[in-house]
Amino acid sequence: MQVPVVVKVGFFALLVMGVYTYYANSIPQIESKPPEEILLEEEKTSPEQLARIGEQIFKGKGTCEICHRIGQVGARAPDLAGVGARAAARKPGVSATTYLVESLVNPGAYVVEGFPPIMPQVDRPPIGLNRSELWAMVAFLQSLGGTVDVKLHDIPETAGVQVAGGGAPVAELKLPGDPKAGQAVFMGKGACVACHKAGAIGASPVGPDLSLIARIQTPEYIMAKILDPAGMGTVAGYPPNVMPQTLGQMLTAKEYVDLVSFLLTLRGEGETSAAISPRP
Amino acid sequence: MKRRATERQGRHPRQWPVTLICLAVLLLTATVAWAQAGPGDQAAYRSFPFIGSRLAVWGIAQLHLNFAAFILGVPIFAVIIEIIGWRNKDARYDWLAHEFVKLIFAAFSTTALLGAFLLFLFIAYYPRFWGYMTGIFYPTFWVYATLFFLETFTVYLWYYGWEWLSGPKKWIHISLGVLSNLFGTAILFISNAWVTFMVSPGGVDEAGKLTSLWGAIHNPTWMPLNIHRLLANIVFGGTIAAAYAAFRFLSAKTPEERARYDWMGYVGNFVAISALMVLPFAGYWLGREIYAFNQTMGITMMGGFMSWLWVVQAILIGVLFIGSNYYLWLGMERIPGSERYRRYIPYMIMILAAGFIVWATPRSIPLTPQEARLMGGTHHPILGVLGVMSAKNTAVNLMILTTFLSYLLYRRANKVSVRPWVRAGMATQWVIFGLAAGIVTFYGVYGYFVESIVRIGFSVYQVLAVLGAIVLVMTIDIPLFRGARSTGAIRWGTIAPRSQYVLILLAVTFTWLMGLMGFARSGIRQHWHVYGVVRDTSPEAVTPALGYAANTITIVTAVFLALVLFIFWLGGLGEKGKAEAHGRAPAIAGGSEES
Numbered sequence: 001m002q003v004p005v006v007v008k009v010g011f012f013a014l015l016v017m018g019v020y021t022y023y024a025n026s027i028p029q030i031e032s033k034p035p036e037e038i039l040l041e042e043e044k045t046s047p048e049q050l051a052r053i054g055e056q057i058f059k060g061k062g063t064c065e066i067c068h069r070i071g072q073v074g075a076r077a078p079d080l081a082g083v084g085a086r087a088a089a090r091k092p093g094v095s096a097t098t099y100l101v102e103s104l105v106n107p108g109a110y111v112v113e114g115f116p117p118i119m120p121q122v123d124r125p126p127i128g129l130n131r132s133e134l135w136a137m138v139a140f141l142q143s144l145g146g147t148v149d150v151k152l153h154d155i156p157e158t159a160g161v162q163v164a165g166g167g168a169p170v171a172e173l174k175l176p177g178d179p180k181a182g183q184a185v186f187m188g189k190g191a192c193v194a195c196h197k198a199g200a201i202g203a204s205p206v207g208p209d210l211s212l213i214a215r216i217q218t219p220e221y222i223m224a225k226i227l228d229p230a231g232m233g234t235v236a237g238y239p240p241n242v243m244p245q246t247l248g249q250m251l252t253a254k255e256y257v258d259l260v261s262f263l264l265t266l267r268g269e270g271e272t273s274a275a276i277s278p279r280p
Numbered sequence: 281m282k283r284r285a286t287e288r289q290g291r292h293p294r295q296w297p298v299t300l301i302c303l304a305v306l307l308l309t310a311t312v313a314w315a316q317a318g319p320g321d322q323a324a325y326r327s328f329p330f331i332g333s334r335l336a337v338w339g340i341a342q343l344h345l346n347f348a349a350f351i352l353g354v355p356i357f358a359v360i361i362e363i364i365g366w367r368n369k370d371a372r373y374d375w376l377a378h379e380f381v382k383l384i385f386a387a388f389s390t391t392a393l394l395g396a397f398l399l400f401l402f403i404a405y406y407p408r409f410w411g412y413m414t415g416i417f418y419p420t421f422w423v424y425a426t427l428f429f430l431e432t433f434t435v436y437l438w439y440y441g442w443e444w445l446s447g448p449k450k451w452i453h454i455s456l457g458v459l460s461n462l463f464g465t466a467i468l469f470i471s472n473a474w475v476t477f478m479v480s481p482g483g484v485d486e487a488g489k490l491t492s493l494w495g496a497i498h499n500p501t502w503m504p505l506n507i508h509r510l511l512a513n514i515v516f517g518g519t520i521a522a523a524y525a526a527f528r529f530l531s532a533k534t535p536e537e538r539a540r541y542d543w544m545g546y547v548g549n550f551v552a553i554s555a556l557m558v559l560p561f562a563g564y565w566l567g568r569e570i571y572a573f574n575q576t577m578g579i580t581m582m583g584g585f586m587s588w589l590w591v592v593q594a595i596l597i598g599v600l601f602i603g604s605n606y607y608l609w610l611g612m613e614r615i616p617g618s619e620r621y622r623r624y625i626p627y628m629i630m631i632l633a634a635g636f637i638v639w640a641t642p643r644s645i646p647l648t649p650q651e652a653r654l655m656g657g658t659h660h661p662i663l664g665v666l667g668v669m670s671a672k673n674t675a676v677n678l679m680i681l682t683t684f685l686s687y688l689l690y691r692r693a694n695k696v697s698v699r700p701w702v703r704a705g706m707a708t709q710w711v712i713f714g715l716a717a718g719i720v721t722f723y724g725v726y727g728y729f730v731e732s733i734v735r736i737g738f739s740v741y742q743v744l745a746v747l748g749a750i751v752l753v754m755t756i757d758i759p760l761f762r763g764a765r766s767t768g769a770i771r772w773g774t775i776a777p778r779s780q781y782v783l784i785l786l787a788v789t790f791t792w793l794m795g796l797m798g799f800a801r802s803g804i805r806q807h808w809h810v811y812g813v814v815r816d817t818s819p820e821a822v823t824p825a826l827g828y829a830a831n832t833i834t835i836v837t838a839v840f841l842a843l844v845l846f847i848f849w850l851g852g853l854g855e856k857g858k859a860e861a862h863g864r865a866p867a868i869a870g871g872s873e874e875s
Contacts, residue, residue: 016788018834024830066580120574
């Protein structure tokens with residue numbers, strides 16, 4: 001029996017694509033995840049811990065390693081080995097801390113000779129480090145041959161203030177609810193914790209993790225989702241129609257508002273801070 | 281004549297004007313609705329059932345782009361072929377141009393439907409992002425919709441008026457073809473403004489507020505992408521049309537039919553190679569503008585988590601170059617007199633293989649500490665030097681020169697020049713080839729010893745050397761072989777069937793490559809909808825790894841090819857039992873010495 005041309009051609013096309021797909025799957029698989037925001041409290045963070053956090057930012061969210069090396073001269077940017085000691089002598093009359101802060105938030109103010117002025121302002125998008133992260137970054141740079149003595153107030157208050165871009169969250173909704181009482185509803189009467197994780201509370205994988213819900217959804221969505229879970233759709237990868245439809249009837253008005261208020265506190269900051277905050 | 285025109289109308293789907301009108305109405309009403317909505321009036325994201333919103337948008341966007349590239353690319357060379365047929369009074373070319381337009385005609389409605397589907401997805405599942413984009417670009421939506429109407433009706437008239445506007449009115453018909461291309465190109469440029477704004481936003485302040493619509497349109501990557509996509513559409517259209525011809529060749533029942541589709545496949549492939557040879561230059565321009573816009577983005581693209589992607593891209597481009605050359609060499613077997621040139625083929629294979637290896641050599645790739653230790657550093661101690669742009673530019677330019685040489689040998693395979701200056705002419709051509717290769721190699725080596733900013737400028741000299749060589753060699757070749765003695769006619773239809781699988785290989789590879797480059801362009805934004813302006817805060821903000829992307833690209837490409845096959849089958853359905861359905865097909869067997 002003669003194989004139809006369409007079958008032969010189809011098989012051949014699939015074979016070609018199969019080879020490409022196999023190869024692409026056989027090489028190192030690297031995802032690019034959105035960076036987490038780090039928030040630090042001054043009284044709870046030692047200089048060593050601060051420098052360590054700064055190193056993590058240097059290698060990750062700050063994307064500094066793309067151009068800078070430590071102990072190796074790069075083609076695009078200076079070697080940062082010993083910058084902690086060198087910083088004080090870079091600009092006459094400018095302290096090491098001030099110089100390092102300036103090099104991060106206003107890199108064009110002083111460019112090391114022999115290198116192009118290509119460094120971006122790291123407190124502005126797309127890198128967008130916040131004040132805590134800038135503080136840690138300076139501490140790390142100081143630790144490279146110098147003494148870590150930077151304080152949070154050395155970082156200008158205007159640094160790292162994110163301007164509200166086109167898709168940035170707009171003004172926050174003020175609800176008369178009590179987040180603490182809402183947490184109790186989440187863990188008790190509402191039984192939300194049976195399926196959802198919310199920061200340090202709960203660990204169930206049945207429903208989506210709500211630890212960042214206030215950052216990724218609007219208050220209107222959260223409110224509507226509690227009252228009409230099926231109508232608002234199901235998050236991809238989770239089974240549909242699991243969330244009870246009766247919360248609207250079961251909860252009192254106050255409990256409902258408290259619960260929403262609690263959910264609106266879930267911005268991932270507490271957990272992130274807790275995860276990286278120094279241990280006693 | 282009238283009866284035939286009526287038959288043509290009856291054979292093609294009538295619903296697509298309705299689709300277009302629906303799309304336009306939707307586009308315009310959506311524009312108004314979303315422009316009026318406040319930013320806090322809707323959810324930021326909604327979840328598409330089962331597969332998630334990102335995958336839904338990815339799949340539909342890729343399918344839409346595939347079809348759009350096809351229907352925009354094919355008319356460009358269809359009208360050129362029609363002009364060639366008109367000027368040379370050769371009915372074969374007119375038939376071929378009509379065949380090509382027939383292919384896009386059937387794909388028009390699918391493109392519009394997919395565009396509408398994509399719009400639905402944005403409105404429904406990315407409302408805040410779509411609201412922001414609408415706030416910036418809503419005036420262009422009106423222009424886009426108007427151009428869509430104009431292009432639709434011009435193509436309509438171009439296709440249906442083929443016989444009505446023949447003879448002395450042929451120039452009007454050709455003008456319609458040119459006009460439809462102008463409208464199509466304008467549509468492409470407008471949609472490119474939206475896409476490139478997401479990568480390299482311009483015309484907005486730090487808060488993302490619009491300061492200049494023209495600045496948003498004429499953003500840093502707009503023009504490079506316009507040129508890159510215009511050329512890529514021609515390559516894509518050429519490869520798909522050639523694959524269609526290959527399919528018809530393999531299914532052919534008669535030698536005449538086989539000859540006809542052999543010729544059509546050759547022309548489609550010729551078009552694809554011609555545009556492919558200049559495509560890398562447009563790609564470099566685009567890459568350079570991305571670097572100029574944002575160094576971090578450029579470095580992330582080439583040396584960061586995407587660096588392996590370029591190794592895969594190099595493999596695909598290597599397949600395209602080697603496949604195109606192999607097809608030409610196989611084609612020479614059906615040309616009496618081509619034996620003289622076969623001795624050059626092994627050398628050409630060596631150059632192509634060496635160029636392929638150099639291009640596929642990565643410079644900086646993410647490694648584990650253990651892998652870096654094993655290799656003796658982040659770059660390979662010997663092969664690492666081949667991974668830089670100096671070596672890659674040299675490799676691709678030499679590959680382009682080699683491909684041009686293949687075409688030149690194919691072109692003169694059955695010709696013996698009778699010009700008295702034949703020896704001097706050919707010697708000059710070889711000198712030009714040698715000089716171009718020398719210039720390319722010189723700047724390639726010299727590039728290792730200069731600053732990167734100087735090195736970037738060298739690529740311009742390399743490109744000019746290659747393009748100059750192509751122009752000069754052809755300037756000599758055309759008069760050299762005018763009125764040449766023939767060693768025998770091309771035996772169209774006798775090419776080895778495996779050559780047709782090469783054409784299919786090229787079409788599949790280029791379609792897959794388009795998907796991969798789409799992923800690269802979109803992926804370099806990472807967790808931003810609009811880079812540095814509108815952040816992706818959805819749960820799907822992760823940029824996936826290459827394996828996941830490859831799986832998605834393969835599935836979408838398979839769906840696209842299946843749809844194309846189905847559409848072509850539908851198009852051919854009307855021909856069954858009607859020998860003269862599209863005008864009498866010209867006899868190709870035996871071909872022409874001028875071909």
